[in-house]
Amino acid sequence: MDEDVSLMIPGPTFLHPRVLRAMSKPLMPHREKWFSDLFVEQGERMKKVYQTKNDLFIFSGSGTSSMDAAVSNIMRPGDKVLCLVSGKFSERFTEIVEAHGGIPVVLNFEWGSALDPEKVKEALTPDIKAVTMVHNESSTGVRNAVKPVSDIVGDSTAALIVDCISSMGGDDIRVDEWGIDLCISGSQKCLAVPPGLSFLSVSEKAWDIINKRPGYCYYLNVRKYKEDKYQAPYTQSITLTYALKEALDILFEEGLPQRIERHKRLAEITRSGLKKLGLTIFPKSEDICSRTVTAFNAPDHKSEKDIRDTLKSEYNIVIAGGQAHLKGKIMRIGHMGNCKERDIITTLACLEKALK
Template identity: 40%
Template structure:
């Protein structure tokens, strides 16, 4: 196979890497029980706290986002029943993880449609002691109302577990203020480093639900114990810590507010372009939910296949975008703007997508509005 070095990854994770992050990983190994590693870890933990909006502990696990989800759910599973919201693939996954550890009530909504708080409340009222949901549902590109969901859960004194895998670091997350007890992020998303690390932020309340019947590797009590020495219980993915440290320095330099604003402008530009091009956005948020600020899902135009669009885009331009998942395969395409993506990459992506779709008479030329929005960056 021909090697490609100039590709552009515009999927909702893993993301195109900042040059500084690539360089940060290219260095000699260090021991994970030494002072240098502890200093790196301390910087990473403090930086992640900012992204989560918490003053509580943050545990870093070597594993993908799902390892973080399973660690969170399994470690805090001493409860009778958990309500899991499913309005997309990752909500569905939460329910499937939770069902291994406790009784689950899955509250389902059509993918791409908003959650109905009344239905969630009924489930909580029927005796759930926890609520788990996805903040930014990547499969449908919709932002669920985290603050309102947490408030509702607290009315029933329920533990709140939030999958923030594709929101933390790219959108506003105020864990402590919103009343979220446990939140999870994955490294290859808005933080902008390669896949392989998950971070779990945990408040004191969550420990009331601690259960030893969790997988050994994912037992958060072991991570808590080792955090006192700024270490991890088992050998971590050290090069990813080098990357994480650099990513958090980049975030500090950019400023979290500016970073969130950049993500918002980039996704707004995609939506504006799609609207003007005559394409239809997939999710249908209500007044409480919103379009995702880190990924955009667009309905595949009539007469265009996934291969026509994504295959040509990759073959001719070296740009990768995502398709739909599960029953949305072939029905939507998704453009990610997570991490350190700038206007240059976004304009190139939209122009290339437009070029391919125009060959099928499937869209109008419409870059003007997107370019105007991106001038702010």
């Protein structure tokens, strides 16, 4: 096993040694007060990261578990859900809706472009129970504006579900101000915790819907979590909770605004460095580029797989390739969590060598 690898992918991200040490603490009985206090406290701290006063739940499971929770708590079989699709992860919502017996009404946007709220307005019919979107589409490196969509959905009876898995804790996400009903995130991205925890906030509007007509779900049932006063009704990931506490200590020591600013700066440095290498950015325009993952077009003269293989074998740096039809066409550099300017500069310098 290689301990020196540089993870420049859109998660999982590099773990701070303090987080690694926190995870070496012994397991203790999780039904004791000290653990429920610790667990509930981390939920309260996550609300600060979410910039919300809504309820927030912590689940054992990767980010997709919260996507599953959001959909399955809010809809029932036969319900229509409007899915705004512009990449691999927004597409996943259509599969989740189908898996729970719902009817996904798919509104497609070209991959690499941002969602168009005008089209959402046209597609939002009164029988739609929920609308799904991804804030930071990691598969294309596009950052979607949430507020223009929430302004439209907010006027309807539908709940707005937003996946912020690869941006929460690194970007400025204002859950209350933007009116997100169900906001999803995961541990292994900007929060720099190992994979295995996910987070879901639930607005009053979403509670009204859920309480009147609960969805069919068991393990990730938010009503059960709320009844248990935000503790996990089932055995919680104790070790990951230690890691989350330490990672949030680190986050608040840095300061949320400062962390958001750092991610913005790292994205700018990455884009300008790539352009200096003669590469082009994949998203249609600079103003829709993600602050946590940069997608760029593979050069014509060398296969992207060769480039990534060289980066790994010669320099021990891992960057990501494209997904679905973008496989072989684009590459992606993740710059989230504990990522520093030095990591970007090193990656770009090694990328320059690998391109030759």
